[in-house]
Amino acid sequence: METALFDPAASGLDGDSVVAQLGALSGVQRVPNPKLTLLLRRDFLDAETCAGLVALIDANRRPSTISDSNGDAAFRTSETCDLNAAEPLVQQVEAAIAAATGLDPMFGEPLQGQRYAVGQEFKAHTDYFEPNGVDFQRYCSVAGNRTWTVMVYLNTPDAGGATRFKAVDKTVQPETGKLVAWNNRRADRSLNPATIHHGMKVRAGVKYVITKWFRERPWG
Numbered sequence: 001m002e003t004a005l006f007d008p009a010a011s012g013l014d015g016d017s018v019v020a021q022l023g024a025l026s027g028v029q030r031v032p033n034p035k036l037t038l039l040l041r042r043d044f045l046d047a048e049t050c051a052g053l054v055a056l057i058d059a060n061r062r063p064s065t066i067s068d069s070n071g072d073a074a075f076r077t078s079e080t081c082d083l084n085a086a087e088p089l090v091q092q093v094e095a096a097i098a099a100a101t102g103l104d105p106m107f108g109e110p111l112q113g114q115r116y117a118v119g120q121e122f123k124a125h126t127d128y129f130e131p132n133g134v135d136f137q138r139y140c141s142v143a144g145n146r147t148w149t150v151m152v153y154l155n156t157p158d159a160g161g162a163t164r165f166k167a168v169d170k171t172v173q174p175e176t177g178k179l180v181a182w183n184n185r186r187a188d189r190s191l192n193p194a195t196i197h198h199g200m201k202v203r204a205g206v207k208y209v210i211t212k213w214f215r216e217r218p219w220g
Ligand SMILES: O=C(O)CCC(=O)C(=O)O
Pocket: 114, 122, 127, 161, 162, 163, 197, 198, 199, 200, 209, 211
């Protein structure tokens, strides 16, 4: 496999290595479940950094998109911001994620922001691309499929907006600065359907997150 050419600790294919690195950071909790590797860290980003990212997202957002559309126009109703990698704040956050996880930015997609208004959601999905899906070649031919997802909530919505991992019955509540990271693979590196998750409807207020996805091979 081509993937053998790249350091699996740096791409996230070696999930144990990421767990060892991130788990060593103070305050990191691992959700105890054999089916899914999911870690949480409160206050990963401070409120000022989160507010700065929210301002960047508000200044430059577009309707979110999905791959392998199932015809449900309401499947993902949020807005997305492609954060500018030249922004010092974006660089600082990228560096913090890399330092915490050991994941090399070379394997990372550009950092994105997501914004959900009242009633908006991202229905249950997995972050990896379906190898048999119509969009697989388009999204995965260069960098391969996704390995880890690193997400940070930038605010605490007034109501709703939790992230629900239904296969393991775990719901993560959004809180300003809280990091949530999971391995989209099992220990044998196969894609893990137990990562299915739902960005639930915001009931009051607005919800902002950043998402960083890593790939098995270098990005772009
Ligand atoms: O907003 C959330 O809670 C989840 C977002 C998500 O799953 C994604 O962007 O892939």
